[in-house]
Amino acid sequence: MNRDPERELAWLELHQVSALLYDGLSRRLEAEAGMTAAEHDVLWYLANVPTRRARMSEIADRLQMTRSGVTRLIDRLEKQSWVARESPREDRRTTYAVLTAEGTQALRRSVPAVWSVRPAMFDDRLTDHDVADLRRVLGKLLHRLDIIS
Amino acid sequence: MNRDPERELAWLELHQVSALLYDGLSRRLEAEAGMTAAEHDVLWYLANVPTRRARMSEIADRLQMTRSGVTRLIDRLEKQSWVARESPREDRRTTYAVLTAEGTQALRRSVPAVWSVRPAMFDDRLTDHDVADLRRVLGKLLHRLDIIS
DNA sequence: CTCCTACGGTTGCTCAATCAATCGTTCCTC
DNA sequence: GAGGAACGATTGATTGAGCAACCGTAGGAG
Numbered sequence: 001m002n003r004d005p006e007r008e009l010a011w012l013e014l015h016q017v018s019a020l021l022y023d024g025l026s027r028r029l030e031a032e033a034g035m036t037a038a039e040h041d042v043l044w045y046l047a048n049v050p051t052r053r054a055r056m057s058e059i060a061d062r063l064q065m066t067r068s069g070v071t072r073l074i075d076r077l078e079k080q081s082w083v084a085r086e087s088p089r090e091d092r093r094t095t096y097a098v099l100t101a102e103g104t105q106a107l108r109r110s111v112p113a114v115w116s117v118r119p120a121m122f123d124d125r126l127t128d129h130d131v132a133d134l135r136r137v138l139g140k141l142l143h144r145l146d147i148i149s
Numbered sequence: 150m151n152r153d154p155e156r157e158l159a160w161l162e163l164h165q166v167s168a169l170l171y172d173g174l175s176r177r178l179e180a181e182a183g184m185t186a187a188e189h190d191v192l193w194y195l196a197n198v199p200t201r202r203a204r205m206s207e208i209a210d211r212l213q214m215t216r217s218g219v220t221r222l223i224d225r226l227e228k229q230s231w232v233a234r235e236s237p238r239e240d241r242r243t244t245y246a247v248l249t250a251e252g253t254q255a256l257r258r259s260v261p262a263v264w265s266v267r268p269a270m271f272d273d274r275l276t277d278h279d280v281a282d283l284r285r286v287l288g289k290l291l292h293r294l295d296i297i298s
Numbered sequence: 299c300t301c302c303t304a305c306g307g308t309t310g311c312t313c314a315a316t317c318a319a320t321c322g323t324t325c326c327t328c
Numbered sequence: 329g330a331g332g333a334a335c336g337a338t339t340g341a342t343t344g345a346g347c348a349a350c351c352g353t354a355g356g357a358g
Contacts, residue, residue, distance in 0.1 A: 010280050011170070011266070013287040018167030019213065020291075021160070036314075056337060064168050069315050071338055076314090093323045093336045125289050131159050133282040138162040140274050142169075185344075205307060218345050220308055225344090242306045242353045 025117045033110035038065070038073060040114070043082060043107045046099040053086065053098040082106050174266045182259035183229075187214070189263075191222060192231060192256045195248040202235065202247040231255050 026037040033040070041063050046052055054062075060070045074097050077083040082103035086096040099107075175186040184192070190212050195201055203211075209219045223246050226232040231252035235245040248256075 006277070006280050006284065007275075010284050010287070013284065013291060014163075015167050015171055017287050017290045018164050022164060023213075038314080057335090064165065064172070066316060067337065068317080068339080072314075075338095091324070091336090095337065123293070125293055126156075126286065128155070130286045130289065131155050134286045135155065135159050135162060137275065137279045137283045138159070138166050140279065141166045142162060144272070144274055187344080206305095215346060216307065217309080217347080221344075224308095240306090240354070244307065 021117055028113035028116050029110055032113045035110060039077060040110055042073060043103055046097060047107055053096045056095050170266055177262035177265050178259055181262045184259060187222060188226060189259055192252055196256055202245045205244050208246060
């Protein structure tokens with residue numbers, strides 16, 4: 001039970017920073033690009049995979065969503081024709097979400113919104129050394145949290 | 150678009166860590182104390198005000214929620230008899246949410262859950278130096294974000 | 299005093315996300 | 329092979345949160 005105010009504060013600030021960044025981005029994405037932050041995350045993830053496609057459960061795992069959440073999110077993206085579903089012959093249980101050309105376009109339209117939170121994360125106030133420190137500590141936390149869950 | 154992969158990753162990891170910590174806490178709070186994380190935040194806020202009460206809009210402002218969100222959250226807490234609503238005579242537009250004795254009890258029951266995220270944040274894997282670095286960087290980010298919003 | 303604007307809170311509607319249950323497919327064991 | 333367990337994804341129902349519209353109260357201008 002040893003209370004450590006420094007660590008209490010670190011936890012509060014971590015959550016606060018994350019929420020501020022994410023909420024700010026959410027708002028701009030919805031207004032300017034017509035997509036939620038979660039939808040953007042998925043499109044972005046797909047765009048950064050060489051094959052531009054990923055299995056539903058892979059998306060769920062990597063982006064911290066439930067499988068049903070991904071199903072519905074991909075439903076929405078599919079209605080917009082930003083992704084398409086594919087079922088491979090080798091295992092017809094799995095479904096791939098594939099980024100379409102229109103999805104790429106949509107992602108391109110989202111760039112200004114994404115850039116708008118960039119100044120906070122990427123401007124000179126944060127040195128490369130800061131970023132390295134941040135990543136070092138976050139890495140430790142992530143490793144610990146992966147073990148728990 | 151992908152100019153600085155280090156910072157991209159830092160942003161992703163930041164969000165991921167925050168989500169894992171907050172979701173973990175949420176789950177435990179719901180299972181062990183029968184309250185959502187947001188409900189816990191409100192109860193905790195009320196418990197730390199000397200008079201144990203706060204106006205609806207004050208709660209909304211301080212805890213980054215919308216007014217309607219607070220209305221509904223207080224509805225739920227009131228159903229559990231954890232808070233009560235009060236309308237002061239001097240201005241009958243305003244409503245105070247008041248922490249009840251049962252609310253205090255509920256908050257007490259939530260303590261173990263709140264401490265359960267401790268191992269990740271507070272064990273030896275994270276040195277005091279790590280925490281100091283984390284807070285230094287988060288502080289910069291917070292300062293920057295406060296200016297924006 | 300009366301109007302009328304501002305304020306604080308609530309309500310209707312919509313939406314995204316979850317859990318639990320389910321469906322079809324594949325794998326494994328006998 | 330045949331049967332059952334495991335897997336991947338989806339569906340139904342519920343929930344928490346948001347926006348926009350609204351209601352009652354307070355305060356100010358004339």
